Amino acid sequence: MKSLDELKAIRDRMKGQVDIREEGSDATRVVVGMATCGIAAGARPVLTAFSNAVQERDLQNVAVVQTGCIGLCMYEPIVEVYKADGEKTTYVKVKPEMVEEIIDQHIIKGNVVTKYTIETAKLG
Amino acid sequence: MYRSHVLVCGGTGCTSSGSAKIIETLQAEIDKNGLHDEVQVVKTGCFGLCALGPIMIVYPEGSFYSMVKEEDIPEIVSEHLLKGRIVSRLLYQETVTDDGIKALNDTSFYKKQLRIALRNCGVINPENIDEYIGTDGYAALGKVLTEMTPEQVIQEILDSGLRGRGGGGFPTGMKWKLARNIVPDADQKYVCCNADEGDPGAFMDRSVLEGDPHVVLEAMAIAGYAIGANQGYIYVRAEYPIAIQRLEIAINQAREYGLLGKNIFNSGFDFDIDLRLGAGAFVCGEETALMTSIEGNRGEPRPRPPFPAEKGLYGKPTILNNVETYANIPRIILNGAKWFSEMGTEKSKGTKVFALGGKINNTGLVEVPMGTTLREVVEEIGGGIPNGKKFKAAQTGGPSGGCIPAEHFDVPIDYDNLIAIGSMMGSGGLIVMDEDNCMVDIAKFFLEFTVDESCGKCTPCRVGTKRLYEMLDKITKGQGTLEDIDKMEELCYYIKANSLCGLGQTAPNPVLSTLKFFRDEYIAHVVDKKCPAGVCKDLLQFTIEKDKCIGCGMCAKQCPANAITRTDYIAPGKKLAAFEIDPAKCVKCGACIEKCKPGAIYKK
Numbered sequence: 001m002k003s004l005d006e007l008k009a010i011r012d013r014m015k016g017q018v019d020i021r022e023e024g025s026d027a028t029r030v031v032v033g034m035a036t037c038g039i040a041a042g043a044r045p046v047l048t049a050f051s052n053a054v055q056e057r058d059l060q061n062v063a064v065v066q067t068g069c070i071g072l073c074m075y076e077p078i079v080e081v082y083k084a085d086g087e088k089t090t091y092v093k094v095k096p097e098m099v100e101e102i103i104d105q106h107i108i109k110g111n112v113v114t115k116y117t118i119e120t121a122k123l124g
Numbered sequence: 125m126y127r128s129h130v131l132v133c134g135g136t137g138c139t140s141s142g143s144a145k146i147i148e149t150l151q152a153e154i155d156k157n158g159l160h161d162e163v164q165v166v167k168t169g170c171f172g173l174c175a176l177g178p179i180m181i182v183y184p185e186g187s188f189y190s191m192v193k194e195e196d197i198p199e200i201v202s203e204h205l206l207k208g209r210i211v212s213r214l215l216y217q218e219t220v221t222d223d224g225i226k227a228l229n230d231t232s233f234y235k236k237q238l239r240i241a242l243r244n245c246g247v248i249n250p251e252n253i254d255e256y257i258g259t260d261g262y263a264a265l266g267k268v269l270t271e272m273t274p275e276q277v278i279q280e281i282l283d284s285g286l287r288g289r290g291g292g293g294f295p296t297g298m299k300w301k302l303a304r305n306i307v308p309d310a311d312q313k314y315v316c317c318n319a320d321e322g323d324p325g326a327f328m329d330r331s332v333l334e335g336d337p338h339v340v341l342e343a344m345a346i347a348g349y350a351i352g353a354n355q356g357y358i359y360v361r362a363e364y365p366i367a368i369q370r371l372e373i374a375i376n377q378a379r380e381y382g383l384l385g386k387n388i389f390n391s392g393f394d395f396d397i398d399l400r401l402g403a404g405a406f407v408c409g410e411e412t413a414l415m416t417s418i419e420g421n422r423g424e425p426r427p428r429p430p431f432p433a434e435k436g437l438y439g440k441p442t443i444l445n446n447v448e449t450y451a452n453i454p455r456i457i458l459n460g461a462k463w464f465s466e467m468g469t470e471k472s473k474g475t476k477v478f479a480l481g482g483k484i485n486n487t488g489l490v491e492v493p494m495g496t497t498l499r500e501v502v503e504e505i506g507g508g509i510p511n512g513k514k515f516k517a518a519q520t521g522g523p524s525g526g527c528i529p530a531e532h533f534d535v536p537i538d539y540d541n542l543i544a545i546g547s548m549m550g551s552g553g554l555i556v557m558d559e560d561n562c563m564v565d566i567a568k569f570f571l572e573f574t575v576d577e578s579c580g581k582c583t584p585c586r587v588g589t590k591r592l593y594e595m596l597d598k599i600t601k602g603q604g605t606l607e608d609i610d611k612m613e614e615l616c617y618y619i620k621a622n623s624l625c626g627l628g629q630t631a632p633n634p635v636l637s638t639l640k641f642f643r644d645e646y647i648a649h650v651v652d653k654k655c656p657a658g659v660c661k662d663l664l665q666f667t668i669e670k671d672k673c674i675g676c677g678m679c680a681k682q683c684p685a686n687a688i689t690r691t692d693y694i695a696p697g698k699k700l701a702a703f704e705i706d707p708a709k710c711v712k713c714g715a716c717i718e719k720c721k722p723g724a725i726y727k728k
Contacts, residue, residue, distance in 0.1 A: 001382040002390045004266045007257060014258025020129055021183045021247055034208040048162055051127030063184040064127060066208020 016055040020063075027061040028107060030054070033078040035069035041076035042095070049099040050079070062107060075121060081106060090118040126164035128205060129183045133246060135170030135334050136327070136366055137488070138177035142194070143167075146178050149194050153201040163205050166255075169335015171246035173233060175487035176216060181228070181246075188228045190216040232504050233486050238467070240475050241289075241328075241451035242491045245335030250370050253377040256338040262383050264454035265342050268349055269391040277350040278304060281453070283461035285473035290318055290409075290446030291524065291550045292626075293472070293539035302433035303351040303443045313353035314442040315344050317450060318414060319360035319367070322406040323522025324573060326553030328477040329447035331489050333360065333367035336451065337374035341384065341397055343450035346457065348395045351443055356397040359414050361404050371399055406523075406577035410625045411436075411444045413579065424581045425625035446551070448477055468494030472538035480506050482555040483513065495536040498528060502556055513558035517641070521550025523570040523577075524630030526637025527563065546637040548630070562659035563642040564649055568596040570634040578627065585628030588619040592635060599646065600660040602653040609646055613639060654728075661712040664727045666705050672724035675700025679716035679725060685709050688716060 001007060032038070032047040051064045061084075070078050075092035081102070082088050089112050091102060098116055105111045114120055132138075132147050147167055154163050171179050176190035180200075187210050189200065196214055203209045212220050218231045228234055239245075248255040256262070268277050282297030303313065317340060321329040333340065344356040360368055375397055378384040386394045400418045407413045408423040415437045417423035436442025452474060456464045465473045472494040478501060479489055485507030492501060498518055502508070509515055517527040520537075526547035528535070535541050539549050557566065571593040580586045595612045598604045616632035623629045639646060648654050655663040668679070670693055680688040680703055687709035694701050705716070705725075717725045 002387075004270060004389060007262055007266055007389075010254055010257045011260065011263070014254050017125065017129075018248065018255055018258040020126075021131065032208070034206070036207070039207070044162075048127055051162075052125045055125045065185050068207060068209045 012058070016058045019058075019060070020055070027063045028084060029082040030062065030064045030107070031067045031080040031082065032064070033068070033070045033076055033080075034066040037069055037073035038076045038078065041073075041093075043077035045096045046077050046079065046094050046099065049096040050103070053099055053103050057103070057108075059103075059107065072118075075118060078118075091116045092118045092121045126162060127184075128163045129166055130163060130205070131166045131168045131181045131183070131246065133169070133171050133177060133179040134167035134250075134366070135174070135245075135331055136364075137170060137174035138179055139366065141177040141191075143178035145194055146180070146192055146197065149197045150180075150201070153197050154205065157201055157206055159201070159205055166249045167251070168248060169245040169250050170242075170331035170489055172237075172242065172331075172489040172491075173216075173486060174489065175485065179246075182210075185210060185225075186227055187225065188216045188219050189214050233488075233490075233507065236496065236500055236505055237491050238475050238493050239491045240455055241332060241448050241477055242335070242489065243455070244339065245331055245489075248336065250335055250337055251373050253338060253374065253381060253383075256336070260458060261338055261454075262342055264457035265345050265383065266389055267457055268346050269389045269393055274304065274350045274352065277346065277457070280461045281350070281456060284456045284464040285461075285468075285471075286449065286452055286456060286464065287472065287539060288446055289448035289452075289476065289551070291521065291548065293549060296445060296449055299433060299443050299445070300347060300350050302431070303353075303441045306434045307441045310352075310441050312355075312438075312440045313351055314437045314440055315347045315351065315353045315356040316415065316418070316437060316442055316444040317344055317356065317358040317360075318409060318411070318444050318446045319358055319364075320402045320409045320414060321361065321364075321447075321551060322404075322409045322577075323524075323551050323553045324570075325479060325481045325519075325555045326522060326551045327479045328489055328552055330364050330367050332447050332451050332477075333364065334370055337367075337370045338378065339454060340371075340447055340450045341374055341378050343445075343453035344397055345384065345388070345395045346453055347443060347445065347450075349393055351441070353443075354394045354396070356395065357400050357418055357437070358397060359400045359402055359408070359418055362401045363404050368399065368401065375399070405579070406573070407579040407625070407627050410627055413625065414444065415442065424579050425627075427624060448552070469536060469538045471540055476537070476549070476552055478552045478554045480554050480556065482519075483509050483558040483561070484556040485510055492537075494538045497534050497536055499533045501537070501554065502533075506556065509556065509558050513560065516557045516559050516561060517563070519547075519555040519557065519566065519634070520553065521548040521630075521633070522553050523573045524548060524626065524633055525550045525553075526633045527557075527566070527641060529641040531641075546633070546640055548633070560657055560659070562600075562655050562657040563638040563645050564596065564600055564655075565657075565659045567635045567638045568593065568600055571596055571631070574627065574631040578631075582622075582624040582628060584619045584622040585624065585631060588615060588623075589628070589631050591615060592619070592632065596635070599649045600655070601662040602649065602660075604646075604650040606647075606650055609639070609643075609650065658727050664712055665707060666710050666712060666714075666716065666725060666727050668703055668705055669724045669726065670702040670704070671695045672722050673702035674698050674722050674724075675702055676721065677703065678719040678721070679703060682715040682719045684713060684715065685711045687711070 079091045180189040286296045287293040413425040432442045
């Protein structure tokens with residue numbers, strides 16, 4: 001290593017990974033239901049996709065965590081997004097390919113992706 | 125990429141309570157559940173709560189599992205890591221509240237702490253240089269080599285107000301300035317790190333080396349640039365195998381990355397570091413003795429001046445700083461002197477790490493801003509004294525320090541305040557004592573240590589500490605006189621004034637400070653021939669209260685000296701005859717007290 005840029009490259013690559021070890025209560029929380037029902041419906045690839053996407057984009061203050069059964073097993077995999085102000089959005093029957101859109105539209109820009117939410121699913 | 129990181133403490137404390145086995149089992153369970161691509165296991169340095177080890181923390185949730193057992197691992201993996209159900213039963217109970225789990229930083233142990241020197245301990249994997257770089261590691265070295273002159277670096281450290289964390293509290297920037305300027309045409313200079321942590325009860329340097337070894341390497345390179353040295357030595361005691369192993373790994377990784385070696389960051393600056401292992405002599409923590417030992421000679425101090433900044437290692441200008449001092453340097457460079465000098469008290473800036481030990485609930489490592497009171501450290505962070513006992517005194521500064529009695533519980537801790545009340549900061553060992561500790565016995569314990577560790581070069585220390593110890597021994601045996609106390613005091617001042625190095629000059633401190641604050645205990649030993657705390661065996665008498673004795677005979681069975689026999693007396697309401705202790709035969713081991721169900725045996 002002979003330049004600061006090389007050092008910075010390593011730092012940027014590692015930062016997203018080490019940042020996961022910080023605690024912040026003002027964070028946006030992405031909660032993935034990972035009980036037996038969720039796992040059976042395919043929640044694990046969804047969880048991994050969220051986790052990777054957050055780290056790849058180096059999103060600050062976004063925590064991807066698991067939870068148990070949310071109680072709506074028929075709608076699994078369920079993902080709940082809690083913004084810092086406490087507002088909750090519930091996405092249902094989430095697939096890994098929907099993750100990009102939820103991150104870009106909702107978590108970064110703040111526009112809820114209504115077509116995937118539980119309200120839409122119930123209407124349909 | 126990993127969605128979850130499981131951090132397991134690999135410091136000495138948790139390693140001795142079995143964390144290596146925990147890591148192995150954890151990894152196996154994770155593999156078994158097919159989670160190895162999703163969950164990363166990281167072995168870190170010390171979290172500080174050594175009393176609750178082995179410690180494990182799971183991110184992103186930040187769930188803090190304490191006293192983890194091997195058999196709990198499958199449950200943690202299948203419930204928490206796979207299904208996301210935190211196993212609250214196994215959490216550190218202070219983090220569990222009625223409405224869920226509170227953050228670790230909100231618990232009383234961590235709330236008042238401010239971690240600068242320890243900021244990476246328990247957060248990164250010390251054996252992975254990339255993780256250190258990921259937390260801004262080596263950015264400070266990059267900054268000084270590309271943007272700052274050596275004079276600017278020294279000025280920054282001077283402005284920060286950082287003082288040596290090894291005990292004396294000498295301003296670090298001043299030391300560097302002297303070493304840079306005092307011999308203008310020196311052909312060779314050295315940067316040394318004092319990792320010969322020898323105070324009984326102090327283990328912060330070990331924890332920094334184990335948890336964040338790169339911070340010391342980076343800071344030494346910065347120091348080398350500032351004073352104009354290209355070689356560094358870390359003098360670390362051989363009793364710290366984990367620290368040595370991680371330092372070796374760190375040095376090799378830094379060399380591989382070109383962060384040590386020739387032409388660092390293309391700046392033309394060369395710097396390399398080697399380890400020197402110490403055999404564990406306490407005197408080698410003294411700077412001149414340490415350097416003599418690095419040179420390969422018997423570790424003995426020499427008179428100063430000349431100070432090491434002028435004539436140090438191999439006769440060349442040398443700076444020697446303590447591990448914790450170095451751990452502050454990169455942060456000061458990155459955040460600025462102003463940031464650092466805003467913390468702490470007027471003359472003591474920044475934070476200080478304390479190793480809490482003795483009669484305290486949360487044994488472990490804490491870092492607090494200078495000026496925090498002893499009460500906050502002991503009662504809030506330390507969780508108070510076990511079994512509802514009363515705080516009697518805290519010992520700081522190890523064998524060179526003194527006792528702080530309860531009346532000074534609210535004194536803000538900094539270098540000058542501690543000296544004003546007859547103790548010293550030392551390296552930061554803080555041993556808490558309760559009403560069951562005899563202060564004469566404590567003084568004797570520390571003197572026994574200094575007698576053992578005196579190198580023998582100068583007479584005041586070699587002979588003086590021995591005589592002092594003998595007088596203390598006499599007093600604990602009930603053979604002391606009031607004249608002995610006066611003589612002891614006189615001898616203390618003589619040793620302080622005439623010893624060659626810091627070891628002798630401070631060795632009488634434990635005696636002087638206990639005499640100052642607990643003279644009545646000395647008087648009790650000498651005049652009443654009693655030990656008020658019930659520690660000094662020769663002054664104790666074990667007796668059985670006959671009316672309480674149920675005659676079960678458990679005490680007699682336990683007695684190794686056959687000193688307990690049955691009498692003819694049957695207490696009212698009891699069925700069997702009571703026992704009694706023959707004081708002539710009793711060896712005062714206390715085995716009978718432990719076994720006595722009705723609590724009929726007393727020591728007085």
